[in-house]
Amino acid sequence: xxxxxxxxxxxxxxxxxxxxxxxxxxxxxxxxxxxxxxxxxxxxxxxxxxxxxxxxxxxxxxxxxxxxxxxxxxxxxxxxxxxxxxxxxxxxxxxxxxxxxxxxxxxxxxxxxxxxxxxxxxxxxxxxxxxxxxxxxxxxxxxxxxxxxxxxxxxxxxxxxxxxxxxxxxxxxxxxxxxxxxxxxxxxxxxxxxxxxxxxxxxxxxxxxxxxxxxxxxxxxxxxxxxxxxxxxxxxxxxxxxxxxxxxxxxxxxxxxxxxxxxxxxxxxxxxxxxxxxxxxxxxxxxxxxxxxxxxxxxxxxxxxxxxxxxxxxxxxxxxxxxxxxxxxxxxxxxxxxxxxxxxxxxxxxxxxxxxxxxxxxxxxxxxxxxxxxxxxxxxxxxxxxxxxxxxxxxxxxxxx
Numbered sequence: 001x002x003x004x005x006x007x008x009x010x011x012x013x014x015x016x017x018x019x020x021x022x023x024x025x026x027x028x029x030x031x032x033x034x035x036x037x038x039x040x041x042x043x044x045x046x047x048x049x050x051x052x053x054x055x056x057x058x059x060x061x062x063x064x065x066x067x068x069x070x071x072x073x074x075x076x077x078x079x080x081x082x083x084x085x086x087x088x089x090x091x092x093x094x095x096x097x098x099x100x101x102x103x104x105x106x107x108x109x110x111x112x113x114x115x116x117x118x119x120x121x122x123x124x125x126x127x128x129x130x131x132x133x134x135x136x137x138x139x140x141x142x143x144x145x146x147x148x149x150x151x152x153x154x155x156x157x158x159x160x161x162x163x164x165x166x167x168x169x170x171x172x173x174x175x176x177x178x179x180x181x182x183x184x185x186x187x188x189x190x191x192x193x194x195x196x197x198x199x200x201x202x203x204x205x206x207x208x209x210x211x212x213x214x215x216x217x218x219x220x221x222x223x224x225x226x227x228x229x230x231x232x233x234x235x236x237x238x239x240x241x242x243x244x245x246x247x248x249x250x251x252x253x254x255x256x257x258x259x260x261x262x263x264x265x266x267x268x269x270x271x272x273x274x275x276x277x278x279x280x281x282x283x284x285x286x287x288x289x290x291x292x293x294x295x296x297x298x299x300x301x302x303x304x305x306x307x308x309x310x311x312x313x314x315x316x317x318x319x320x321x322x323x324x325x326x327x328x329x330x331x332x333x334x335x336x337x338x339x340x341x342x343x344x345x346x347x348x349x350x351x352x353x354x355x356x357x358x359x360x361x362x363x364x365x366x367x368x369x370x371x372x373x374x375x376x377x378x379x380x381x382x383x384x385x386x387x388x389x390x391x392x393x394x395x396x397x398x399x400x401x
Contacts, residue, residue: 001137001157003053004130008122009038009143011070012062019278023062024117025244025287028144028275032069037144037275038077044146045083050153053139055083056129059091060116067092090129092116097401105394110385113238113378120239120247123224124382127234131386132395138234142225144274148177155268156228159216170233170260171252173219174226174268175210183210183269191342196285196335201319208318210266219264220316224248226270233260235390238382240298240375242368246291249320253295254375256315257308282339282355289332292323293363294371299324301372333359 012019012029019025030036038057045055059074061067071091078089099111114128115121123140130138139156149155159169180186183206185199193199202221209219224247237258243250252262277284302310313324323331336359343352389395 002133002135003137003139003153003157004056004133004135005053005139005141006056006058006126006129007038007041007141007143008058008060008126009036009074010060010062011036011066011073013066020063024060025279025283026060026062026119027245027277027279029062029278030275032066032073035077037273038074039081040273041141041143041145042078042081042083042087044148045085047147047150048153049150051083051085053085053153054133054135055085055087056126056133057087057089058116058122058125058129059089060122061092090125094401095125098398101398101401107385107388109381113241113382113385115241118241119224119245120241120243120250123239123247123251124241127229127238128386131231131235131389132399134395136231138229140224140227140229141270142272144272145176145225146271146273148271149269152268152270155265159263159265160228160230164216164263165218167261169216169263170230171222171255171262172216172228172268173222173252173262173264174228174270175206175264175266176223176226176272177269178272190281192281192285192335192339194334195331195338196288198288198319198323201322205317205319209264212266215267216263216265219262220249220252220321221319222248222252222262222264225272226268227251228268235386236379236383238378240371240378242371242374243294244290245287246295246320249316250291250295253298253311253316254379256311257302258379259307259309280351280354282343282351282358285335285339285355286358286361288323289358289361292320292328293361294368295320296324296328297363297368298371298375301370303372305376332361 010026010029012031014033015031057078059071061070075089095116102108102110126140127138160172162169175183184203187199205221237255239247239251313321336355340352340355343355
């Protein structure tokens with residue numbers, strides 16, 4: 001069984017330049033003039049007893065004008081660490097070669113499926129690259145994590161492909177051990193969180209799923225930095241490129257619509273040590289609003305389709321289900337008002353204004369244009385691309401570009 005571990009790493013402008021309008025928004029991209037967490041993550045691979053896998057590092061830049069610098073920086077970091085694992089770096093120059101290949105072979109329509117901007121697009125490369133390497137399993141890890149369990153790889157492959165509850169497991173979710181050495185999200189309680197009770201609902205779900213027996217059970221959530229996906233699933237189900245964040249749980253939702261169930265293994269953990277997020281709270285809430293509105297509309301827009309099952313918000317309770325229901329607008333309004341008052345008390349009028357602007361977000365103005373039908377089109381094209389690459393023996397040609 002061939003395995004590829006994929007670690008995306010996100011890089012931004014030098015610290016003094018900061019984020020500029022038009023740059024991609026990620027939780028905590030590493031400034032070009034800093035070392036970041038990537039080297040630490042790769043070095044931690046040395047603790048693993050089983051190193052029978054390939055490692056792919058995806059280097060993503062927040063803006064086109066720093067792509068070359070980012071690629072150079074990441075390659076330098078990767079070459080400075082010896083893990084004994086076959087490792088390759090995939091970045092913007094590699095993607096351009098693939099795009100050129102598809103154009104030259106009269107398949108330009110597939111280029112829109114492969115992009116190095118946005119969480120979902122980058123996660124799709126976490127599926128595409130293992131496919132190019134003839135891997136049976138893709139393990140998705142993030143660069144702000146470290147391995148602490150020597151037997152992580154053995155556990156990651158222990159249940160994939162096995163049958164449970166008359167279902168073959170095609171997707172396994174691990175979980176994060178936080179800095180405080182538990183699996184809960186320990187955030188300082190802020191007034192706006194009374195209504196935007198995301199962390200409370202997350203912890204409720206974590207206690208129910210991670211903190212209970214049996215070891216392997218159905219889950220309404222997954223963690224993008226600790227996912228195990230087999231070939232059967234990653235050839236068929238892509239991440240939805242229109243989801244700006246929370247793409248991991250959205251992937252679970254999409255898989256569930258097609259009849260695939262993720263199972264969480266409460267022994268498959270990885271240490272999560274993220275740096276501080278540079279973006280203000282109102283922006284992070286706004287990204288969540290977009291995400292939840294989009295996913296709720298996808299659920300509402302479901303049509304009876306052969307080979308698919310209808311899902312509901314309740315299928316994902318307590319999280320993210322609590323944010324996919326009819327009271328989402330009420331949550332947004334009350335959260336925005338309280339957050340604005342917090343900013344005003346801190347003498348931050350512009351941040352307060354942006355918080356209130358979150359109240360004005362309307363699903364009808366976001367032009368979702370039927371997320372369910374749009375996703376089906378993407379899924380159909382993705383599956384066709386992955387099958388053509390395999391059937392027409394294009395892997396070797398693409399890998400030799």
